Amino acid sequence: MSDIVRTSKIQEIAYECKVEEAMTKDVITVAPSDTMVDVWMKLRDKRISGLPVVSEGNLMGIISVEDFIKCIIKGRKYEQVKNNMTTHIEFIYSDEPLIHVFKKFEKHRFGRFPVKERDTKKLVGIITKGDVIRCLLKRLEKDYYEEETQKNRMENIFHDIKSDKTTVILKYHVKGKEFKKAGEKSSLLKNALLRLGIATEITRRIVIASMETEMNIIIFTDGGEITIWVEEDKIKVNAVDSGPGIPDVEKAMIPGYSTAPDWVREMGFGAGMGLPNIKNCTDEMKIDSKIGKGTSLEFIVNMKK
Amino acid sequence: MNIHKVKQIINAEVICGEELLDMNLKMGCGCDLMSHILAHINHDSGSVLLLTGLTNPQVIYTSDAVDIKVICFVRGKRPDDDVVKLANERGVVLMCTQLPLFESCGKLYKEGLRGISENV
Ligand SMILES: Nc1ncnc2c1ncn2[C@@H]1O[C@H](COP(=O)(O)OP(=O)(O)OP(=O)(O)O)[C@@H](O)[C@H]1O
Numbered sequence: 561m562s563d564i565v566r567t568s569k570i571q572e573i574a575y576e577c578k579v580e581e582a583m584t585k586d587v588i589t590v591a592p593s594d595t596m597v598d599v600w601m602k603l604r605d606k607r608i609s610g611l612p613v614v615s616e617g618n619l620m621g622i623i624s625v626e627d628f629i630k631c632i633i634k635g636r637k638y639e640q641v642k643n644n645m646t647t648h649i650e651f652i653y654s655d656e657p658l659i660h661v662f663k664k665f666e667k668h669r670f671g672r673f674p675v676k677e678r679d680t681k682k683l684v685g686i687i688t689k690g691d692v693i694r695c696l697l698k699r700l701e702k703d704y705y706e707e708e709t710q711k712n713r714m715e716n717i718f719h720d721i722k723s724d725k726t727t728v729i730l731k732y733h734v735k736g737k738e739f740k741k742a743g744e745k746s747s748l749l750k751n752a753l754l755r756l757g758i759a760t761e762i763t764r765r766i767v768i769a770s771m772e773t774e775m776n777i778i779i780f781t782d783g784g785e786i787t788i789w790v791e792e793d794k795i796k797v798n799a800v801d802s803g804p805g806i807p808d809v810e811k812a813m814i815p816g817y818s819t820a821p822d823w824v825r826e827m828g829f830g831a832g833m834g835l836p837n838i839k840n841c842t843d844e845m846k847i848d849s850k851i852g853k854g855t856s857l858e859f860i861v862n863m864k865k
Numbered sequence: 866m867n868i869h870k871v872k873q874i875i876n877a878e879v880i881c882g883e884e885l886l887d888m889n890l891k892m893g894c895g896c897d898l899m900s901h902i903l904a905h906i907n908h909d910s911g912s913v914l915l916l917t918g919l920t921n922p923q924v925i926y927t928s929d930a931v932d933i934k935v936i937c938f939v940r941g942k943r944p945d946d947d948v949v950k951l952a953n954e955r956g957v958v959l960m961c962t963q964l965p966l967f968e969s970c971g972k973l974y975k976e977g978l979r980g981i982s983e984n985v
Pocket residue numbers: 772775776777780781801803804805806812813817818819820828829830831832833834835836855900
């Protein structure tokens with residue numbers, strides 16, 4: 561992107577964002593009756609260089625490091641704030657756009673402006689250059705993120721590719737007992753399906769079923785392979801593993817039936833809900849299992865017209 | 866209720882996704898069983914807040930599968946950096962609160978966050 565576009569983007573945000581969004585709301589203040597020593601302790605502890613003077617929510621003045629130094633020189637550090645503060649205050653209203661703050665920083669040499677609410681005229685915040693920059697960056701990042709996701713949301717691939725039959729085949733290898741990465745392949749599948757332009761509802765059903773399948777392969781087997789055929793009217797998934805097989809498939813399908821060990825439960829799985837959930841999420845499901853050999857699980861989700 | 870409000874009600878700290886706190890939440894689900902999340906979060910899960918005591922990577926993968934975008938860890942649990950990275954890559958907001966699961970859920974429910982079976 562060219563500099564010109566970037567500049568106008570920042571200007572655009574500066575006109576759009578209100579002071580309210582960028583300002584610091586927890587303002588550190590002093591009272592008119594506080595002493596200059598109180599001022600100095602606050603400035604030192606909070607590492608700032610100026611404080612608004614507030615009485616009953618109303619902004620009475622501004623007191624700075626400079627004011628304190630002047631008092632020290634004159635030997636008057638126990639004097640009250642109200643006799644030493646600046647009463648000519650440059651402030652800004654919370655509903656003004658950020659661009660006004662920019663202009664104010666250009667015009668005055670102050671490092672911060674108190675923010676007032678227009679109706680009540682009470683102090684509601686304070687704004688520094690740092691606050692403005694943070695706000696701009698946050699907005700830029702958000703806009704950028706939205707742009708990116710927009711770009712990745714492709715048209716359905718089957719609208720673009722002309723053939724008598726198009727099939728996209730995806731394959732994922734799943735290692736057994738590698739619990740740390742359990743779920744990673746299903747997450748990759750989700751991105752792939754969205755990238756192919758598959759509707760989110762269909763994608764979700766496939767990904768939930770695939771996640772259950774992936775977990776089962778990792779928890780109960782020595783490893784396997786998940787293959788996905790994406791076609792215009794349906795998505796078919798086949799998962800084969802290399803054992804130990806399911807002794808009683810009918811029993812395994814009963815909600816709540818699980819042979820998962822305790823460590824799996826501690827990780828939040830093993831409730832015996834996986835296989836029934838796959839059945840719920842899909843239009844067709846079939847299990848073939850041979851003891852000692854392995855299990856083949858197949859399921860299909862039809863694209864809705 | 867937006868995430869700022871949630872943060873305030875259960876005194877939570879944001880771990881990542883600070884820029885997404887304006888997102889609106891309608892329902893909450895307090896759960897340490899990922900099997901349950903996979904089986905029962907069906908639709909409109911973009912507005913579901915998951916509260917859990919688990920901090921493993923599968924919490925993120927499971928949430929990703931059902932499109933949950935906001936997760937709060939309870940009882941002061943904090944996830945490892947690799948889990949935060951997974952959340953960041955997916956635009957998922959992570960928070961943590963010192964409160965136990967029951968109290969976190971109770972406070973949020975009282976303030977108007979609904980349950981997933983109420984289907985709002
Ligand atoms: N690929 C497989 N190979 C061998 N056994 C399996 C396989 N898949 C499932 N099983 C057996 O079937 C049982 C039921 O599986 P299901 O996925 O329904 O529940 P679970 O995995 O135990 O718990 P959950 O899925 O709720 O975390 C398992 O406990 C296990 O004994």
